[in-house]
Amino acid sequence: MTVIPLQKKLNYLRWVALATVFSMLLLIPFLYLYQTFVAAHAYDYLSSYEKLVYKFGEFVSSPFTSDPKEALDALKGTTWIGRLFGLDLADPLAAVANTAASKRFYWPLWTMALIPIGLTLVFGRFFCGWLCPATFIYELNDNMGAWLRKLGVPVSRRRLNRSMKYFVLAVGIAWSVLMGVTVFSWIYPPLLIGRELNYAITLGGFGAGMVFFVLTLLFDLLVARRGFCRYLCPGGALYSLLGHFRLLRVQRKAEICNDCAKCNAVCQFGLSPLTDRFTQECNNCTACIQVCPTDALSFALRIQDQPYQGPGHLGRHYARHRHDGEVPEDGKTAQLAASTGSGRI
Amino acid sequence: MQRRRILKLIAGVAVSVLSGGVARAARVVANFRFVRPPGALPEHEFTSACIGCGLCAQVCPNRAINYFSPGAGKKANTPYIVPRTKACILCMKCGAACPTGALKKITRNAESIVQNVKMGHARVDKTLCLSYQGKTCGVCYRACPLQDRALKVGMLEQPEVLGECVGCGICERSCIQIPQAIKVIPTHLATA
Known part of the structure; x- marks a missing residue:
């Protein structure tokens, strides 16, 4: 196994990033409201809901700044x-x-x-x-x-x-x-x-x-x-x-791929890691890296995708083709693998 | 059959929800009197330069800035201020925050504001103004951030708008007469 275990965890990290961005979009407007309340010296005139917002803003920002009215301008948009x-x-x-x-x-x-x-x-x-x-x-x-x-x-x-x-x-x-x-x-x-x-x-x-x-x-x-x-x-x-x-793209190692096609099933963008077709559409979300049972997918530094490497060397189709001594047509094997593979969802 | 029925149901709900939203969006057309935030480019340049990011409202300490909805056509997602609801306090933070130059960056001092800000121009309706009706008022003059440059008062606190009025609308916001005796005529209406 040449893959660094960290890469298998990146999908979790991605969810953390997504959730962080989303909660920031919720947080920033509330902090803005807090700013306006501070600017207006208006605590006593706030409704009970607004007082809650004020206290929340105070709780979030007070460890970082003593001047929320100006300093919170650093977090906007x-x-x-x-x-x-x-x-x-x-x-x-x-x-x-x-x-x-x-x-x-x-x-x-x-x-x-x-x-x-x-x-x-x-x-x-x-x-x-x-x-x-x-x-x-x-x-x-x-x-x-x-x-x-x-x-x-x-x-x-x-x-x-x-x-x-x-x-x-x-x-x-x-x-x-x-x-x-x-x-x-x-x-x-x-x-x-x-x-x-x-x-x-x-x-x-x-x-x-x-x-x-x-x-x-x-x-x-x-x-x-x-x-x-x-x-x-x-x-x-x-x-x-x-x-x-x-520069950074997910690539397949055909030697340890078993053609299970889980990567194709999990890819929300409908790409085909199984046939090395990541293309410019790939958003490096790492879901396929996480789902791959043989760790055949990992990040690599390349400026272009590898051309189709043929079926995975651990798969039974590969063995059959080796006996026949013929090179499979592009995509055909993938369809075969996808139809027989145990792709989730 | 089952599948078709479920699809129909979902489509029906979607259409009813969406038509409600669209109707609401279409209703909110820009047929009210508004001013653009301070330092705005001329109207047609402004609507093309603004990318609807919402930053100007997010830095406005007075929560004066609001946005048009998509029903407003070209004006969609661009900022406006209705002075009577919330007037601009000329803090100039929106211009500093604007990433596209649709609002110019203006330093916050009286000279620069008078020279660069042209949101509109206040106008006094003498038939409504209390001071012109013999009841000494002068509230607009007290509220004006550019006293004696934008607005001066004469005998019995009778207000008179001067040439350097920038149209911030604080006078309109503070006027105690209903309907307001002093109102801001927006620049984009005055030039059109």
Whole structure:
């Protein structure tokens, strides 16, 4: 076993990261409310609910700062645009959309997007798997879909064309240029989650963006598994393009693979680790690494996927083909393995 | 058959929920008087430069900034202030926070604010104003953050708006007459 055991645990770490980002999006609006209460010297005039918010804010921030009114400005925003302990960060899609809509190059925004772009060049579409607050909900939604399937409720697993999301990205940019509006801010799920939570907590009620988000949840459940992320998300498209030559990618070691196809079954993005087709869509979520019974999947430093290595050397299909002395056709073995394998879900 | 019925049920619930939301979104159209936060670009440039991130409201200590819903078309997700509900206190934090330059960064001193902020211009309705009706009031003048530059009072505390008014709306917020005798005319309405 050449795999470091740590890599098997990364999927848990990923869930911690997702939950942290999501709870930050809940925490930040409450801290903002606390800030305004402090700024107004208004404790005595608060309602009982607001007093609770005040005490919560005091409890959270008092170990770190004695001046919450100013110091809490270091923690603001969403994953779209955010300030994380004083460090300004922006979603690359925000920079692209702003440049397209306003037709001018506002360099401060691009400098904010620099760190995310750099990380994406190295880690690929990692935002989608590790940080996106919508992914947190979508994965829970997907698990619910698996439960419903078990209970006999029909959950559709259609496969659509992946290049649709690049089309959405292109159309969105064209629309932004023509109409002078940032259209992505209407449909981009991580932004919707962050903003709607902020609206609900600080402005008193969800906005209409929540309607669209619920629609995407239904789409995922009734049409295609993780359908929005796979086929429609413009941010995912941009991250995929940026991550095409990513440095860190999951790779298969054919020598110790037994063709069980659990990796294909667990992959929410519908990719095929079994046939070495990770492609630019892979978000390095490490679910396949965790599920692999022979530890054949692990991270490797490469700028391109390995070409199809043939069936796993521990699998019975491999043995048969070796006797025949023939090379299997691309994909055929995988289908065979997937149909006979004990893939979960 | 079972499958089809369940799908129909789910689709029915979804449609009814969504149509409610859409109706609500469509109803909230921008047909009220609002001002943009301080330092905003001219209206058409502003709607194209704003990316709807929500940071300006998250730094506003007075909770004055709110957002249009998608029913407002081009204005969707862009910030506005309704002075009578909550007026701008000219702290200039929103401009400092804005990542796209849709709100300009303005230093917080009277000179720079007077030069750069143009949210609107206050206007006194003399037929409503208590001071012009013989009841000495002067509340708007007391509230004004730019006293004697934006607003001055004459005999019997009768207010008069001066050229350097930036349209923050604190006078409208504080006016004790209903309907308000002093109101902010937003820049984007005045120029249109």
